[in-house]
Amino acid sequence: MSSVATFHIDHEQLLDADGRPTAALPAFAQDASELLHLYRLMTLCRLFDAKAINLQRTGRLGTYAPCTGHEATHVGVGAAMRPEDALFPVYREYGTQLWRGVTLTEILTYWNGDERGTHFAGPRQDFPWCVPIASQMPQAAGAAMAFKLRGEARCAVAYIGDGGTSQGAFYEALNMAGAHALPVVFIIVNNGWAISVPVAEQTAAQTLAQKAIAAGIPGVQVDGNDVIGVRAVVERALARARSGGGATVVEALTYRLSDHTTADDATRYRPAGELEAAWQREPLLRLRRYLQAQGQWDEAQEADLRADCSAQIEAAVVAYTSLPAPVSDDMFTHLFAHPPAELAQQQATARRYAGSGR
Amino acid sequence: MSSVATFHIDHEQLLDADGRPTAALPAFAQDASELLHLYRLMTLCRLFDAKAINLQRTGRLGTYAPCTGHEATHVGVGAAMRPEDALFPVYREYGTQLWRGVTLTEILTYWNGDERGTHFAGPRQDFPWCVPIASQMPQAAGAAMAFKLRGEARCAVAYIGDGGTSQGAFYEALNMAGAHALPVVFIIVNNGWAISVPVAEQTAAQTLAQKAIAAGIPGVQVDGNDVIGVRAVVERALARARSGGGATVVEALTYRLSDHTTADDATRYRPAGELEAAWQREPLLRLRRYLQAQGQWDEAQEADLRADCSAQIEAAVVAYTSLPAPVSDDMFTHLFAHPPAELAQQQATARRYAGSGR
Amino acid sequence: MAKLTLVEAINQALNWSLTHDPDVVLLGEDIGVNGGVFRATAGLQQRHGKLRVQDTPLAEGLIAGMSIGMAAQGLKPVAEIQFMGFIYPALDQICNHMARMRNRTRGRITLPIVMRMPHGGGIHAPEHHSESLEALLCHHAGLRVLCPSSPAQAYGLLLAAIRDPDPVMFLEPTRLYRLARQEVPDDGVALPLDQCHLLRAGDDVTVVSWGAITHEVLLAAEQLAAEQIQCEVLDLASLSPIDHNSILDSVARTGRLVIVHEAARNCGLGAEIAATVAERGLYSLHAPICRITGYDTVMPYFRLEHDYIPGVARIADGIRSTVRA
Amino acid sequence: MAKLTLVEAINQALNWSLTHDPDVVLLGEDIGVNGGVFRATAGLQQRHGKLRVQDTPLAEGLIAGMSIGMAAQGLKPVAEIQFMGFIYPALDQICNHMARMRNRTRGRITLPIVMRMPHGGGIHAPEHHSESLEALLCHHAGLRVLCPSSPAQAYGLLLAAIRDPDPVMFLEPTRLYRLARQEVPDDGVALPLDQCHLLRAGDDVTVVSWGAITHEVLLAAEQLAAEQIQCEVLDLASLSPIDHNSILDSVARTGRLVIVHEAARNCGLGAEIAATVAERGLYSLHAPICRITGYDTVMPYFRLEHDYIPGVARIADGIRSTVRA
Ligand SMILES: Cc1ncc(C[n+]2csc(CCOP(=O)(O)OP(=O)(O)O)c2C)c(N)n1
């Protein structure tokens, strides 16, 4: 037997759990204002999450998928992208979306069962949340193909969870991106769990980044709680993609510090101690420690930031709750550019019975 | 960055294109009668293929998928399996099926559009031909799960083509087999082409064996024109699976020396010279050369074998052509164990109009 | 005897099957420790072990395909698809293989599989969690499709499904999972397949429906009774095959037919029922057939779901007009 | 002007679109150098280049999903599924996304996609190469579904499909690919969408069908004309939405309705047509509606396919009984 191919998977971490740099930091991280920008958005995500969960618990929001624990990954990816790139989210990557212009009000509107939440005023080319797991992946490859065909220096960025890596669509997209050297970066958010199924039951692969090897593209792991590492790794992958180098898979290792959604109860299935241990590695703390150590952050600033975030969130909640209720016509208006004549009758029926359903 | 995982893919070849051993041969290959057994079946496959193509060209058979060029892979896999294992073929792996007891008559019956061809008298647990590409793969994982649950020392063996490795179902099955250490061996027959699409357009992966890395299971390449190598590699993989070691992916490198099917014309898309070059590496020749060099084979034996195969084939053709025609009831009889009452009426209608369709 | 909700009745039927038939194996996403997102399999892994109640990787095509491989080797897989809106990746396995294997192999390979899945809307769930896609499955020969409307039916039909030697799609109305309780003896007695159920007798109009919306239909029938309109309410229960004879018999007496379903109208199951009556029972009809269905729109996000799902008022009006036509 | 077969007319429409609209991109399996297994795309890659006529890896879900991503960024993908029996892996993308994206995003993201696929049997092909699955697609709101029955229709409808801003499923009857030739000017003129076509006028009975089987229907109508039975033959062409008004108008005149399709009967498109007439045209009917369809069995391997597909005799008998009822 002779060896015909060799592969390895690298892991990147720039800031450890204590907020200490483990290597020379990239240029953007030399600029304190850049890091503060990241930290502010991460904090907004964290506080928004708490608010959204509270709204749900008090009957003012539908089922909600929290992002607590993922802020470094989500914000890091957002910061690495350019506005003209296209994002293919799953359902909890608010940090990236907020960076790109989606509003808190839109997020709340969506989770309250209203299509108007998916009509992003900001990043018009970004895809909406994608519930059927992994189906966004081939779509991202398609967008990348469009950019390539048109010779545009734009990239697609697609998210997927650890659970999502078990779906065929995930591999199909990676394989296509490899075969055509498409400008797309796939971000696997390995948060340890797919609802109740731990990643070790999902796959025997020791890393999820190595799934890239099947597609003949590079795969790299990054500490997903290290926003500097995430941004650096994703920036490199995007630069490579933008210059015709093709796709990359980035596995961000993080942890879902919340329930899967507000409809879930993680205490039913998570082993004792795991959650507590994960809180020690959480992303905000380490960045704050680093900023404090650099003399860039103090208690007062923290308090100001929190007050500022809370005000933003409250304003968003007000805007959200004051949206007029959707009407039955909304089911029909956007179905087709040229609606079939037959639909008019149904639309009239719907109007007649609007509000009379249980 | 630190490296967190390393992988390599091995390639096995025991007999080179000139029929010269490239390493010590395994025990079974020390026994000339074993090798002659393999050679005989490979020859039967080759001659059967010619006959089937001829039957199709002369209007006595439907579209047929030839196996010429793949005989070493197909027969090698068959020889490595045990009768109690379960086979999940695609559509052209006759060598494996014949080894296991499927008959030439059944093969012809199938390709002539008749379900009776899929009712194997021999290996009752083997799956029939599977046309929807890659869909056999999760089924094989399921069979392996059944063996595992019941504590049986049996394995599933699933075939897939190079083109089939682009389908999500392929990866889903590999991943599952890894996650549960299932007794299954996946044989990727890399014959260079998926109809008109060459493997280089199918994927950027430099080997197809490395697709196994995505699933955390071993992947190995073998010269698919070397029946000794194929049998050895698959025997090892099966022994591992049978003893609880889990799944393996075997990539057999071979070449489709024929058109995709009799409905295809490969001259439309294959580069000049490729076919001719591939004929230099074909599987029968090298085994014959080896046997001749060992003094185990001569012209007279070859002539006898060919006559014997032709007689078998002619007998099968006679049996096939003398099968009574299927009847319209055949559409209904095996649909359900307990057919819904409503179907009786349709069955009667079908009988009334049987044979009257264009 | 404790009264059970529909989801508890399902749990009881699964437990009974696991206990009495060593070939029964459960598989699906989050059905193990977590007991299923609706708790249908709660406690079963603890009781029957990790091998017989298996969490799978997140891949519906895999779940269906594995079920085929397992069933062909003699097991009786009962697979869960977490929501019916996620059935699509499994359709290749279900339609191209599960439905066909017995026929394809002339009875050599048979597939006693049950695919369970929550069906329908009305529970304020996110997008794709409220779909009614029974027509897709019913269009494929070789499958049976069931949809219970009460805890006792759920228990008896699920047992029947698990015991049937052929694949059965088992649609569980989410709106009913916890709506009402009923005594459901754990006696292992299955209900017959291929039959519809009479929920209410009446002479003025035949109303056919199934699953969750039978409850709105019964409420409408109640209302109409006060107006002297007596509805005969048939619960299909078996969506494929349809018990057409029972429907035709009823229409022969009432002369009027209303079909109510939650799924989209175009090519929904209601069309098949209407078409069959227009073929085999046309001369019984005293009025046009009436379908009251979801609209030919996408199932909306939940704020509008009760404008999509036929409500009691819409159903009552449809029946009223049919009776008065 | 050269007379074209149906598959040549499709090639011509694709070539016209590639030539006149830089946003049009073709993708699929074996559509490039090989020109498609039916030669529908023959010569197009040579003429328009590898970027605009792309061979994809072998994955239908990928093809559909990529089409969505491409369309959302402004391209007009025309994707080929090699045979309709292989549509299943693409259904998640088609039904959960393609059909819904405009609605989901309130018109922000629109998807001008055409999915082309060979439809139906009768060409002695292997298993899974002869399926008629239009009902699956028609049941989903947000999609248009077309099926031409002549070269000129194929050309005009395919151009219309490519120009429509919403996703269109384009079903190509394999039996007709090379059956007959017709003059088809390459003038870039599209046919209107959402309309059925009158193939033959008559007063005694309305016969509705689509795709390949329209030819058997016309042969039957010819035969019956000799018996003084005048059939009005409507070719649906647009399978979703259905042009119900034209059917109802015709039935209002003839009083009788026969529907002929190759797909399985249960929950087939014929049911929708019959149901609609039983609702909106019941009082016109002088006889029971009659559906002549494929059976509720698996499409058999090809030796029996002509026992499955309704033949001229079965169609003529069905029409005859309907007229005499
Ligand atoms: C096709 C499909 N199957 C099942 C589900 C139900 N479901 C929603 S989220 C989820 C787990 C996803 O886990 P992962 O991909 O790790 O993402 P995470 O929620 O951890 O971010 C499941 C099974 C779904 N949405 N889509």
Ligand SMILES: Cc1ncc(C[n+]2csc(CCOP(=O)(O)OP(=O)(O)O)c2C)c(N)n1
């Ligand atoms: C799901 C599906 N899509 C498309 C096809 C049509 N088709 C039949 S064989 C084939 C190519 C298969 O290539 P490969 O997997 O390399 O196997 P080979 O024929 O070379 O043995 C295609 C596209 C199919 N059978 N199934």
Ligand SMILES: [Mg+2]
């Ligand atoms: Mg996860």
Ligand SMILES: [Mg+2]
């Ligand atoms: Mg191949």
